[in-house]
Amino acid sequence: MTTLIQMGMFKRVSLFDYQAMCKTNSHSVSSARPLLSVSSIIESLICIFETRIQSLLHQTSSVPFSLQSFYALASTFKWFLSNFLLFLLEFNFCSFWHTEPFADAKPSFSRSYVPKKKWNPLQPCDTEYPSFIHEPSVKETNSIIKCGRCQKMFVVQQIPESNLLMLVVQGDCDCSRQYPPITLEPKEVKYNASVKCDRMRSQKIRRRPESCHAYHPQENANDCGGASFIRLSGLLLLLCLSCALLVL
16 A cells, blocks of 8 residues: 555545544553651651640740649640540551451452453544545556565556456565555544634534536446346246145
């Protein structure tokens, strides 16, 4: 196909699908921050506890010593109790005593096991895919393709009064490495903000053709069927009747 395009027998054009559905890009996955151990959290709580006591003692320096120590201890105890309760809520200590190192696994061929299908969400997008137009001016062509140690010869000829092409290719030479296959898979078209806005404004209602081409001189549109002229064979009817009489 690549050689036919280079020789001018086919012309490559790009078609766009403005009502396509594309898969959304998967979210990027990165490593999480290192987990904090219980010992480090307890150490930080002790440091904050000491700082809290020092600040309270500094704030209550004008109060007598007995009241100063009482207020400092009461406020520090209240603060420590509230933070300790939050610490118990955030961490689960039951897992340290009740651990199950084993888990029950189900085989994939079990009847109760139903694998879940992963559906990728789709979003509307524009896609572009290649198409090829035949040049009617080229009626016949042939060439030789060199594929390393071998060469492949092909002949292409247009069938008269039709839009068909006859292609004869030498099949004992593999050229898949030199000429990769041309796929018709659509590719998503990426637009920036300005181009997307201009494209939406440029989309207008399609204009109807000026004339209708329902007939071509090279087409023979005459009725060629003969089903209405089918008649019953008299010999076949007599044969069926005689067989029925013999059976009876």
